[in-house]
Every structure is written in structure tokens, then in C-alpha cells.
Amino acid sequence: MKAVINNTNPENTPPTRAIKRLERDVLRMGALVEQSFRLSHQALFARDLTAAEELPRLDKKIDRFYRQIESDCTSIITLQAPTAQDLRCLSAFMQLVRDLERIGDYAKDLAEIAIKIFPYPPHASLPEIALMSNNAQAMLATSLLALADLDEINGRRLKYLDDDVDHAYNQLYHTLAHQKDVPGVIEPILLLTLAIRCLERMADHATNIGQRVAYIVTGQR
Amino acid sequence: MLLLGFVLGLAVGFGFWLWQQIQLNRYLERVLQPLGSHSGKIGLPLLPCLRQEMSTVKQQHQDLQLSLQTYKELLDFAPLGYLQVDEENQLLWCNQQAREILHLHRWEPGQVRLLLELVRSYELDQLIEQTRDWQKPQVREWIFHPSLDNPKAMLELKPLALQAFTLPLPQREVGVFLENRQPLLDMNHQRDRSFSDLAHELRTPLTSIRLVAETLQTRLEPPLDRWVNRLMQEVDRLINLVQSWLELTEIETNSTMVLNLESVDVRSLIASVWETIEPLTQNQHLSISYTGTQKICIQADKSRMYQVFVNLLDNSIKYSPADTTIFIEMKVISVNEFIMGDRFSQALEINIIDSGIGFATTDLPHVFERFYRGDKARHHESLPEGKTITAITGSGLGLAIVQQIIIAHGGIIKAMNHPDTGGAWIQIQLPEVVANSPRQDYS
Numbered sequence: 171m172k173a174v175i176n177n178t179n180p181e182n183t184p185p186t187r188a189i190k191r192l193e194r195d196v197l198r199m200g201a202l203v204e205q206s207f208r209l210s211h212q213a214l215f216a217r218d219l220t221a222a223e224e225l226p227r228l229d230k231k232i233d234r235f236y237r238q239i240e241s242d243c244t245s246i247i248t249l250q251a252p253t254a255q256d257l258r259c260l261s262a263f264m265q266l267v268r269d270l271e272r273i274g275d276y277a278k279d280l281a282e283i284a285i286k287i288f289p290y291p292p293h294a295s296l297p298e299i300a301l302m303s304n305n306a307q308a309m310l311a312t313s314l315l316a317l318a319d320l321d322e323i324n325g326r327r328l329k330y331l332d333d334d335v336d337h338a339y340n341q342l343y344h345t346l347a348h349q350k351d352v353p354g355v356i357e358p359i360l361l362l363t364l365a366i367r368c369l370e371r372m373a374d375h376a377t378n379i380g381q382r383v384a385y386i387v388t389g390q391r
Numbered sequence: 392m393l394l395l396g397f398v399l400g401l402a403v404g405f406g407f408w409l410w411q412q413i414q415l416n417r418y419l420e421r422v423l424q425p426l427g428s429h430s431g432k433i434g435l436p437l438l439p440c441l442r443q444e445m446s447t448v449k450q451q452h453q454d455l456q457l458s459l460q461t462y463k464e465l466l467d468f469a470p471l472g473y474l475q476v477d478e479e480n481q482l483l484w485c486n487q488q489a490r491e492i493l494h495l496h497r498w499e500p501g502q503v504r505l506l507l508e509l510v511r512s513y514e515l516d517q518l519i520e521q522t523r524d525w526q527k528p529q530v531r532e533w534i535f536h537p538s539l540d541n542p543k544a545m546l547e548l549k550p551l552a553l554q555a556f557t558l559p560l561p562q563r564e565v566g567v568f569l570e571n572r573q574p575l576l577d578m579n580h581q582r583d584r585s586f587s588d589l590a591h592e593l594r595t596p597l598t599s600i601r602l603v604a605e606t607l608q609t610r611l612e613p614p615l616d617r618w619v620n621r622l623m624q625e626v627d628r629l630i631n632l633v634q635s636w637l638e639l640t641e642i643e644t645n646s647t648m649v650l651n652l653e654s655v656d657v658r659s660l661i662a663s664v665w666e667t668i669e670p671l672t673q674n675q676h677l678s679i680s681y682t683g684t685q686k687i688c689i690q691a692d693k694s695r696m697y698q699v700f701v702n703l704l705d706n707s708i709k710y711s712p713a714d715t716t717i718f719i720e721m722k723v724i725s726v727n728e729f730i731m732g733d734r735f736s737q738a739l740e741i742n743i744i745d746s747g748i749g750f751a752t753t754d755l756p757h758v759f760e761r762f763y764r765g766d767k768a769r770h771h772e773s774l775p776e777g778k779t780i781t782a783i784t785g786s787g788l789g790l791a792i793v794q795q796i797i798i799a800h801g802g803i804i805k806a807m808n809h810p811d812t813g814g815a816w817i818q819i820q821l822p823e824v825v826a827n828s829p830r831q832d833y834s
Contacts, residue, residue, distance in 0.1 A: 193505065318511075
């Protein structure tokens with residue numbers, strides 16, 4: 171993280187070094203979350219059940235990262251007396267890993283939905299949902315990129331990207347909820363509604379990550 | 392008196408100077424010693440010697456700098472991607488190819504940033520970490536999904552199959568070579584596809600030829616119908632080949648969809664397969680012997696598993712010398728080592744062992760490849776005259792189909808040579824054991 175290095179003296183003082191390590195772990199966790207999002211997308215839209223079966227394992231790993239990063243943050247705060255900037259960074263990390271962990275959870279939910287929806291024929295609005303999922307994935311990528319570059323502008327930009335996803339959510343909800351004369355059971359429609367809900371929440375959490383990055387850089391919320 | 396004082400002072404001063412000179416010479420000698428050969432020469436004044444030494448060292452330094460530059464340029468130009476990270480996984484340097492493969496365009500030479508900030512690949516990061524921890528070179532292949540913040544570009548960008556070779560370097564740094572395997576895989580895929588298209592095209596005319604031959608067969612008199620019979624045999628072989636290829640492609644492309652899972656009793660399935668193909672063994676007087684678990688059921692697609700055993704037993708029969716036994720051994724094993732998911736606790740291991748000549752050691756890694764034939768002479772020698780050729784054998788696809796079916800069932804298959812009989816030894820491990828006899832449970 172450039173800003174962190176610039177702010178303190180060039181030699182790696184212990185807290186800076188520890189924060190660098192922490193950042194590495196956060197990014198590692200981010201890469202894992204990104205991967206599980208990708209797998210859930212594959213499971214849901216390419217009907218790839220092996221991808222769905224892999225997700226619980228990934229989710230466990232993500233949870234382990236979450237707990238470890240949180241306890242590392244606390245130990246740095248209590249033991250190493252970080253500066254104001256470092257402290258801001260640490261508290262933002264603690265919030266941010268929670269958002270990441272939630273996205274991972276939703277990815278797991280999507281995989282469960284994919285398994286349940288598998289026997290039914292593909293719904294007509296599936297391509298539209300796939301597009302929404304792509305948008306949400308791009309938001310996650312943007313938020314992680316903003317975190318890596320400590321890029322405040324990209325972090326703030328996420329809010330506008332989120333509007334697209336929200337719009338897609340409303341529209342899809344309308345299409346799904348106002349369907350008439352549905353042949354057979356309504357489970358596939360229910361599942362798809364749950365799926366778009368998950369995607370919308372994932373995009374929200376990505377927006378949160380962007381906000382936290384802006385907070386690390388500027389100190390303003 | 393004054394003169395004496397002056398001389399004494401001069402002597403003392405001279406003495407000091409001399410002492411200092413000696414000290415200096417000693418010091419210079421000591422300085423020159425580690426620099427190598429020239430300092431050994433006696434008689435040469437030390438200061439010029441030092442000057443010469445310095446210029447050689449400078450020259451050497453320049454040469455080294457130059458060769459370093461050359462190596463760096465070579466590496467930059469290399470067709471493989473190369474990157475180097477320090478002990479904190481910060482990217483120190485990468486070449487042009489690596490930048491292309493990993494989309495590292497945001498990195499500029501001279502910048503030191505965490506690799507994860509530039510490319511979020513969990514696999515790569517883990518591989519580097521592992522190499523550092525174990526201090527051993529590693530090789531791994533994985534699918535790299537470049538992550539993009541643009542949803543439209545995401546649809547166009549294809550994931551890449553990458554292979555990485557890592558090497559631990561001094562000071563806990565790690566060097567990574569990256570190879571893009573995607574073009575190779577694409578080519579393979581394209582080859583298989585065009586072959587399948589060809590097979591599709593061949594199927595219809597082949598069926599017509601067979602029909603025509605059938606019609607001819609009834610209308611020809613005895614001396615001539617020999618030719619048509621021969622024609623029919625060959626056409627059947629071709630049809631079988633085309634059929635097997637199409638089937639193989641189908642299993643491979645949608646492995647999970649085509650399985651029709653039910654509870655299958657393996658022992659009785661093998662018995663029924665043996666009954667069907669036993670007529671082939673008439674001239675060879677072969678027998679079959681079971682050992683291990685008597686009754687065991689697995690979740691599997693019955694017709695596919697039937698095909699597996701037809702192909703395998705048929706192979707065994709073909710390679711077995713007369714009056715020998717084919718051994719079939721079944722046992723339940725615990726599967727921690729072979730399936731990662733914690734859902735399965737038990738697996739069924741089936742060993743099929745014949746007493747033939749076995750596989751040649753050089754063939755072993757390839758026996759499951761399509762159309763792979765080992766020693767051709769050996770292949771034909773064991774085929775007795777007049778023996779009908781069953782569906783799969785002789786097409787070179789039998790073992791490939793078996794492997795695909797086993798993989799679709801989530802199992803693994805290995806080919807070896809049995810140390811006792813010297814014959815081929817096929818080992819299958821299948822998960823999803825449903826039930827076995829109660830006696831087995833306690834053993």
C-alpha cells in the first residue's frame with residue numbers, strides 16, 4: 171500500500187510491516203472470495219454442479235481468514251501503538267473483511283440455489299440475471315482493485331455501479347413476481363428471486379468495501 | 392649542541408616516517424591480499440599495484456553489469472513468462488510475457504508492490520508461499536481467471552490454463568516461470584471437435600453402405616458372398632469405431648448429466664458380463680476367479696458400468712494365454728487419500744488382473760489415450776482367426792471410454808503390471824458405496 175509506506179519512514183517499522191502482511195492476507199481473502207463468486211456464477215448459469223460442490227470448502231477457508239485477520243488487527247492495535255493513519259487502516263480492514271466474508275456466504279447460498287434449481291428447465295430471464303451477476307462480480311473486482319491501489323476515486327465510483335445492479339434487481343423482481351399462469355410448481359421462480367436478492371446484497375457489500383477504502387485514504391466517511 | 396639536537400630531531404622524525412611507511416605498506420598488502428593474484432608479486436611498488444587492482448576490479452564490475460543487463464534482456468525477451476518476488480511476496484521484476492499473461496499492465500519497472508495487489512490469483516500466491524516454505528522447486532497447473540472491473544470485457548476474456556514452475560532463490564525470494572497452456576488445449580479441443588464432426592458425417596453413409604451390403608448378401612451365390620461377408624465385417628468395425636468415438640465425446644462433454652444413477656450390485660454385474668462374453672473364450676479355456684467382498688452395491692449408472700466391465704474383460708481375454716485365470720478382486724477401502732470431499736467415507740476397489748504379457752513400461756502412461764496402441768505386433772498376434780470383434784475392441788478407444796466413465800462416476804482408474812502374474816492389472820476405485828454384506832461391516 172503506497173500511502174501507508176509514504177506516511178511513515180522508509181524503513182519497515184514493525185507496525186508498517188505487520189500491516190503490509192495484514193494487507194496481503196486481506197487481498198488473499200479477496201482473491202478467494204472472488205473465486206467463490208466466480209464458481210457460484212458457473213454453478214448457477216453454466217449448471218456446473220462440481221463447481222457448486224467445491225464452494226463449502228472455499229467458504230471454510232474464507233471464514234478462517236476472516237477470524238485470523240480480525241484477531242491480527244486487534245493484536246496490532248493493542249500491542250504496537252499504531253499511528254492515526256495505521257489505526258484507520260486497521261479499523262477499516264476489520265469492517266472490510268466482514269463485508270468480504272458476507273459476500274463469500276452469499277456465494278455459498280447461490281451454489282445451494284444452483285443445486286436446487288438444477289432439475290428445472292432454464293428460466294427465460296436467466297441471461298438477464300447472469301448479466302446482473304457479471305455486474306456484481308465486476309464491482310467486487312473494482313473494490314478489491316481500489317483497495318490494492320488505495321484509490322479513493324474508484325472506491326467512491328462503486329456507489330454509481332451499485333445503482334445499475336439495484337435497477338436490474340428491481341426490474342427482475344418485477345418480471346419474476348408478476349408472472350401469471352405459471353405452469354407447474356413455483357420453486358424455480360422462488361429460487362431465482364432468492365438468487366437476485368443474494369446478488370443485490372453482494373453488490374451492496376462491494377460498495378461498502380469501496381467506501382471503507384475511501385475512508386482509509388481520506389479519513390472521511 | 393644545536394646541531395646534535397637537530398640531527399636527533401631529524402632522526403626521530405625520519406624514524407616516525409619510516410614506521411608509518413611500514414605500517415602503510417602492511418596495510419596496503421592486507422588490502423590487496425583478498426583481491427587476488429597480482430599482490431603476490433614481490434618488488435613492485437604497492438601504490439601502482441593498488442591502482443592497477445582498482446582498475447581491474449572496475450573493469451570486472453562493468454563486465455558483470457553488462458552480462459547482467461544481457462541476461463535481463465534475454466529474460467525479458469523469453470517466450471515464457473518470468474516473475475520474481477521477495478520474501479514478503481512483493482513483485483520485484485517481471486518480463487514482458489508475464490505481463491501479457493497475468494495482465495500486469497499496471498506494474499512499472501522499478502516499482503515494488505505486493506503481487507496480490509497487481510494480480511489476485513490465490514493459486515499463484517499459494518504456490519509461491521509453498522515454494523518458500525519447502526525450499527523446493529514446484530510445478531502446478533491451474534485455470535487463471537483474469538479479474539476485470541468491466542462486466543462487458545468479462546464476457547469476452549477467456550480464462551487461461553497456466554502452468555507455473557517455481558524456484559526458491561537466495562534471501563527467501565522466489566522466481567516463477569509461467570507457461571500459457573491455453574493454445575495447446577484449444578488445439579486439442581479443436582482436433583477432437585473436428586474429429587467428432589467427421590464421425591457424425593460418416594455415420595449416415597456407413598449405415599447406407601451396410602444396408603446395401605445386406606441386400607447384396609441375400610442375392611449372391613456361395614462363391615461370391617464370401618466377399619460381401621468380409622465387407623460386412625469391415626463396415627461393422629467402422630460403424631463401431633464411429634459410434635464409440637461419438638459416445639466418448641458425449642461422456643466427456645457432459646459427464647454429470649448423462650449418468651442414470653441407481654444401486655448396482657457389482658459382483659452380479661461382472662458375472663452377467665462374463666456370461667455374455669464367455670463365448671469368446673471357448674478356444675482359450677479361460678476361467679474367472681473372484682476374491683474379496685461377495686455382495687456390494689454402489690451408486691452407479693448400470694449400463695455404463697456394464698460397458699466398463701465388457702471393455703476391461705474383453706481386453707483381458709484378448710491378452711490372456713490359454714488355460715489361465717482372470718482374477719477379480721473386490722474390497723472396500725477408506726478413501727481419505729483419494730477423494731477430497733468429506734461426504735464419502737468408503738470406496739470400492741476393484742482389481743482386474745490377467746496373466747498375459749502386460750503393458751510395456753513405456754506404454755503405461757499412455758494406455759488411456761485415444762487410439763493409443765502399444766506394440767502393434769503384440770496386439771494382432773493374440774487375436775485368433777475367426778474371432779468376432781466385439782463392439783469396442785480393436786477401435787483403440789476401449790480404455791479411453793472406460794476411463795471417462797469412471798471419471799464421470801467420481802472414481803479413479805490405474806493401469807499397472809501385476810508383480811506375480813506379470814499380466815495387466817487394472818485398478819478401479821469407485822466412491823458411493825451404498826451397502827455391503829453385514830459380515831463385511833465388522834471385519
